[in-house]
Amino acid sequence: MSGAPQRVVATAPGKINLSLRVGAADERGYHALATVFQAVDLLETVEARLPQDPGALTLTVDSRVRGDVPVDASNLALRAAALLRAETGTTQGAALHITKRVPVAGGMGGGSADAAAALVALNRLWRLGLSDRELMLLGAGLGADVPFAVLGGTALGTGNGDQLQRVPAPAPLTWLLCAPGGHLATPEVFRAFDALAAQADAQPPRTPRADQHQLAALAAGDREAIARSLANELHEPAVHLRPDLQEILSALREHGALGAIVSGSGPTLAALVRDAQHGEEVSARVREDRGDLECTLTRSSPYGARIVAVD
Numbered sequence: 001m002s003g004a005p006q007r008v009v010a011t012a013p014g015k016i017n018l019s020l021r022v023g024a025a026d027e028r029g030y031h032a033l034a035t036v037f038q039a040v041d042l043l044e045t046v047e048a049r050l051p052q053d054p055g056a057l058t059l060t061v062d063s064r065v066r067g068d069v070p071v072d073a074s075n076l077a078l079r080a081a082a083l084l085r086a087e088t089g090t091t092q093g094a095a096l097h098i099t100k101r102v103p104v105a106g107g108m109g110g111g112s113a114d115a116a117a118a119l120v121a122l123n124r125l126w127r128l129g130l131s132d133r134e135l136m137l138l139g140a141g142l143g144a145d146v147p148f149a150v151l152g153g154t155a156l157g158t159g160n161g162d163q164l165q166r167v168p169a170p171a172p173l174t175w176l177l178c179a180p181g182g183h184l185a186t187p188e189v190f191r192a193f194d195a196l197a198a199q200a201d202a203q204p205p206r207t208p209r210a211d212q213h214q215l216a217a218l219a220a221g222d223r224e225a226i227a228r229s230l231a232n233e234l235h236e237p238a239v240h241l242r243p244d245l246q247e248i249l250s251a252l253r254e255h256g257a258l259g260a261i262v263s264g265s266g267p268t269l270a271a272l273v274r275d276a277q278h279g280e281e282v283s284a285r286v287r288e289d290r291g292d293l294e295c296t297l298t299r300s301s302p303y304g305a306r307i308v309a310v311d
């Protein structure tokens with residue numbers, strides 16, 4: 001397994017925040033978080049090939065989900081490539097191709113997964129020899145969720161969500177993910193959080209604390225206790241901007257989901273179900289009233305960004 005690869009393919013997972021506690025914003029407007037991330041088996045794929053024109057960086061996207069994906073220099077996979085070149089001094093190029101399956105601007109870290117998969121793929125294609133730890137540190141400069149997309153599994157995120165500690169989560173969980181259409185911009189949801197806190201004269205803590213009950217429920221593999229512990233402090237601002245999310249969450253619970261939350265900054269909703277069959281039943285019932293919902297079943301995943309093909 002040496003020599004110069006011509007093509008490397010990597011995948012990286014979308015994520016759900018099983019709990020998300022939000023603290024005060026710093027001078028850059030970034031909020032302190034205590035969050036439990038869980039990777040799911042809904043993957044972004046990034047193929048990186050050595051280009052015809054040796055120094056060129058190009059991008060194409062094949063999206064299997066609704067929504068616009070930027071293909072200019074603002075795309076996180078291209079930014080990951082530019083950052084790797086700046087940090088390592090390499091002048092190599094790449095033709096990147098993303099296959100998107102994680103909802104766009106849906107609160108599931110799809111853009112971050114693109115960046116993570118690009119970092120891992122280019123590290124091999126360009127034979128840079130960086131460790132996962134180094135890729136995670138670089139990724140933090142691209143977005144707060146990028147280090148988790150490199151690590152995967154289940155992890156506690158503190159700082160801005162970029163300081164990670166793996167947590168034991170022995171029970172595989174089945175999730176029904178429902179995308180209600182439309183997008184929520186993460187900065188807008190955090191701004192609504194600040195506005196609602198100011199209105200209520202509430203002072204978000206400087207350092208929010210992790211939900212210890214949830215960590216214990218995960219370690220014990222107690223699905224009912226995990227369901228009870230699902231909580232997201234971006235729920236209120238997300239519902240403030242998208243009131244229909246509340247109805248869908250209520251419908252998911254009424255139709256038998258063990259628990260349901262807004263995923264990250266939304267608008268994707270994540271419902272914990274017993275198994276795939278139970279998830280299909282909940283999905284069918286919820287979609288009787290809301291036929292526009294795009295619902296997908298997935299499972300928690302132990303994997304982060306990883307290489308799946310090298311030629």
Ligand code: C5P
Nearest residue numbers: 029030031033143144145160186187190
């Ligand atoms: O890090 P990322 O680019 O994903 O963040 C997008 C935006 O979400 C930030 O510009 C910021 O407005 C908000 N954010 C935040 N606090 C965090 C993470 C993100 O306020 N911990």
